[in-house]
Amino acid sequence: MNDFLQRCRQQIGNQYVLTEEVDTLVYERDQRQRATGKALAVLKPGDTEEVAAIVRLCQQFRVPIVPQGGNTGLVLGSIPDDSGTAIILSLTRLNRIREVDCDNHTITAEAGCLLASVQNAAIQHALLFPLSLASEGSCTIGGNLATNAGGTAVLRYGNARELCLGLEVVTPQGEIWHGLRALRKDNTGYDLRDLYIGAEGTLGIITAATLKLFPQVRSTSAAWLALESMSQAIALLTLSKQVAHATLSGFEIMNELSIRWVHQHFPHYQQILSQPAPYYVLIELSGSATQEDNDEQLSKLIALALENNLVSDAAIATSLAQHQHFWTLRESISAAQAKQGKNIKHDISLPISQLAKFVASTDALLQNYAPNCQMVTFGHVGDGNLHYNVAAPEGIAPEIFLHQQDAINRIVHDQVQLFHGSISAEHGIGTLKKEELRRSKSAVELSIMNSIKRSLDPDNLMNPGKIL
Ligand SMILES: Cc1cc2nc3c(=O)[nH]c(=O)nc-3n(C[C@H](O)[C@H](O)[C@H](O)COP(=O)(O)OP(=O)(O)OC[C@H]3O[C@@H](n4cnc5c(N)ncnc54)[C@H](O)[C@@H]3O)c2cc1C
Numbered sequence: 001m002n003d004f005l006q007r008c009r010q011q012i013g014n015q016y017v018l019t020e021e022v023d024t025l026v027y028e029r030d031q032r033q034r035a036t037g038k039a040l041a042v043l044k045p046g047d048t049e050e051v052a053a054i055v056r057l058c059q060q061f062r063v064p065i066v067p068q069g070g071n072t073g074l075v076l077g078s079i080p081d082d083s084g085t086a087i088i089l090s091l092t093r094l095n096r097i098r099e100v101d102c103d104n105h106t107i108t109a110e111a112g113c114l115l116a117s118v119q120n121a122a123i124q125h126a127l128l129f130p131l132s133l134a135s136e137g138s139c140t141i142g143g144n145l146a147t148n149a150g151g152t153a154v155l156r157y158g159n160a161r162e163l164c165l166g167l168e169v170v171t172p173q174g175e176i177w178h179g180l181r182a183l184r185k186d187n188t189g190y191d192l193r194d195l196y197i198g199a200e201g202t203l204g205i206i207t208a209a210t211l212k213l214f215p216q217v218r219s220t221s222a223a224w225l226a227l228e229s230m231s232q233a234i235a236l237l238t239l240s241k242q243v244a245h246a247t248l249s250g251f252e253i254m255n256e257l258s259i260r261w262v263h264q265h266f267p268h269y270q271q272i273l274s275q276p277a278p279y280y281v282l283i284e285l286s287g288s289a290t291q292e293d294n295d296e297q298l299s300k301l302i303a304l305a306l307e308n309n310l311v312s313d314a315a316i317a318t319s320l321a322q323h324q325h326f327w328t329l330r331e332s333i334s335a336a337q338a339k340q341g342k343n344i345k346h347d348i349s350l351p352i353s354q355l356a357k358f359v360a361s362t363d364a365l366l367q368n369y370a371p372n373c374q375m376v377t378f379g380h381v382g383d384g385n386l387h388y389n390v391a392a393p394e395g396i397a398p399e400i401f402l403h404q405q406d407a408i409n410r411i412v413h414d415q416v417q418l419f420h421g422s423i424s425a426e427h428g429i430g431t432l433k434k435e436e437l438r439r440s441k442s443a444v445e446l447s448i449m450n451s452i453k454r455s456l457d458p459d460n461l462m463n464p465g466k467i468l
Contacts, residue, residue: 003061004063005040005041007057008041008043008054008057011045011054011057012046012050016093017041018042018043018044019042024041024042024088026071027068027079027088028042028088030073030078032074032338035076035079036082037079037080037082038082038083039066039084039086039087040063040084040085040086041088042087042088043088043089044092047093048170048207051205051207052170054087054089055171055172055174055205056174059173059459063086064085064086064464065087065089065461065462065463066087066089067146067205068088069092069139069140069141069143069144069146070092070114070139070140070143072135072138072139073143073427073428073430074347074427075424075429075431076430076432077200077201077428077429077431077467078143078201081465086464089205091110091112091206091207092112092140094110094112094142094208095112095113095114096109096110096113097110097117097121098110100122100124100125100213101182102127105127105212105213106165106210106211107121107210107213108166108180108208108209109209110141110142111142111206111207112140112141113141114138114139115135116136116137118211119136125213126216127215127216128216128217129212129213129214130163131149131151131153131159131160131163132152133149133151141209142205142206142209145164145167145206145209146197146199146206147160148160148161148197148426150383150385151380151426152250152327152330152380153249153250154380155248155249155250155251155382155383156248156250156286157214161197163211164209164210164211164212165183166180166181166209167179167180167192167193167196167206167209169192169196169204170205170207172204172456172457172459172461172462177192177204179192179193182210184212198428199467200429200430200463201463201466202453202462202463204456204462205462215288217286219289219290219291219293219294219295220249220285220286220294221286221291221294221298221316221317222250222282222284222326222327223282223283223301223315223317224272224281224315225280225281225282225302225305225314225315226273226275226280227277227312228278228279228312230253230279230355230359230360231356232310232311233281233356234352234355234356234381235310236310236311237352239305239308243301244301247286247294248283249287250282250284251281251381251382252282252330252380252382253279253377253378253381253386254281254330254377255279255376255377257374258376260276261336261339262332262333262336264340265336265339266335269325269328269329269332270325272326272329273315274313277312277313282330283298283301298316302316333376337376337389337391341398341399342402343376343389343398343401344389344401344404344405344409346386346387346388346389346409346423347387347424347425347426348385348386348388348412348413348416348425349385349386349422350384350416350420350421350422351420351421352381352384354419355384355386357419358419362388362411362415363375365415366390366408366411366412370393370401371393373390373391373393373401373408374391374394375388375390376391377389380425380426383425386425388412390412409436413436413440416440417440423436423440424436428467429466430466431465431466434466434467434468446468450468453468
């Protein structure tokens with residue numbers, strides 16, 4: 001492999017071919033530090049042509065490629081196996097905003113741009129790029145598209161797929177597909193863009209994307225509500241859609257334990273309501289109305305919810321700082337869980353109408369199997385997406401409880417199947433959920449997916465072992 005690495009150095013420069021463990025480890029370890037792979041080298045090309053040249057060298061020398069953006073993925077898709085045969089191809093040097101077209105409401109950004117940089121570039125033109133995740137300061141637009149990321153604004157604006165109009169891709173053969181179209185209508189045969197989005201780097205390398213922008217909102221209001229049950233949350237969601245229509249921009253649910261742990265681990269965060277409740281919902285309305293009118297619409301919604309006994313208590317943010325505080329509590333749940341110790345995580349989606357029945361029956365099955373296990377249930381309920389996590393009963397060490405992971409996954413994912421849901425709503429498959437994917441897709445669907453993979457990447461060099 002010395003010849004291969006030498007040719008890579010000539011192509012992109014010695015300093016961008018990392019082989020020393022002290023330099024490569026951070027790329028080889030997943031962000032939750034659950035797994036560490038071993039790469040032949042980490043390569044950091046500086047533009048699309050360099051990416052294509054490296055891919056052609058990989059073809060020639062039969063070297064597998066693991067594309068990597070911010071390495072914030074949660075399913076072990078961005079790290080190699082431990083064989084030391086694959087390269088990690090880091091896209092982080094492809095970080096230029098190529099164009100903002102204000103009249104077309106589009107931005108063209110290279111794959112290695114941080115999500116936060118794309119958001120900021122839009123703001124500089126008084127526009128909005130709405131994709132928003134807690135990892136936005138470190139994940140990249142290429143990774144967002146490769147995983148079809150979701151986040152907190154899907155309810156109003158859709159996920160990464162719905163925000164993307166065109167792509168530039170380096171194929172497994174090292175050709176460049178110049179597909180950076182900025183069209184909202186384009187019915188010209190198979191949609192290749194949609195094939196690469198969500199493919200987790202198994203079909204090619206995204207090097208740039210043309211993305212939709214939106215007018216900035218003029219006003220935004222938020223409320224924190226106490227509820228007795230998941231069914232009330234679903235009824236409240238329906239009511240919110242009826243009252244607020246397109247201004248409904250956020251609808252997040254959190255169970256009592258998830259917020260209790262946030263306050264336990266971050267005691268300086270202020271409590272919002274005086275009494276705990278089984279569930280909390282964070283509602284956000286935003287739009288082009290004045291702040292006063294937007295606040296009034298939210299107050300009207302809450303009054304209706306109280307009248308219909310859907311909520312037991314409510315607080316409306318009276319300042320931007322308070323609004324941000326509501327979101328901080330919501331976005332601190334993952335960090336609080338990490339401090340509490342490992343738990344068994346599920347990122348699932350269901351038809352919204354099935355959520356309450358799913359939670360009631362699955363909670364009961366889990367209690368039956370692992371009495372007193374603790375449920376950390378939260379997520380983007382407006383999109384039917386729950387982070388449905390199972391933690392050890394009090395007094396049992398998380399590491400011991402993890403021995404039950406396979407059985408607990410089985411219970412949860414079988415229930416997901418029963419209620420016609422998905423085992424991965426927004427994080428993807430990677431290697432972590434590969435077995436589950438095999439169980440949850442039909443033979444026909446798997447066969448079509450395998451045919452696409454074989455036809456585009458016959459040598460299986462693009463992120464091998466991921467998804468399929
Ligand atoms: C605190 C936290 C909160 C999160 N919240 C959310 C959330 O709300 N919603 C959500 O959807 N996700 C969330 N995530 C998961 C993660 O941030 C997203 O999956 C993100 O889109 C990954 O981007 P990345 O640049 O880090 O990609 P990486 O982790 O580097 O890669 C992810 C996958 O994409 C592939 N890939 C990366 N770049 C490219 C490219 N240019 N071309 C082809 N393939 C590529 C990789 O091979 C890998 O399979 C969260 C993660 C953290 C740590």
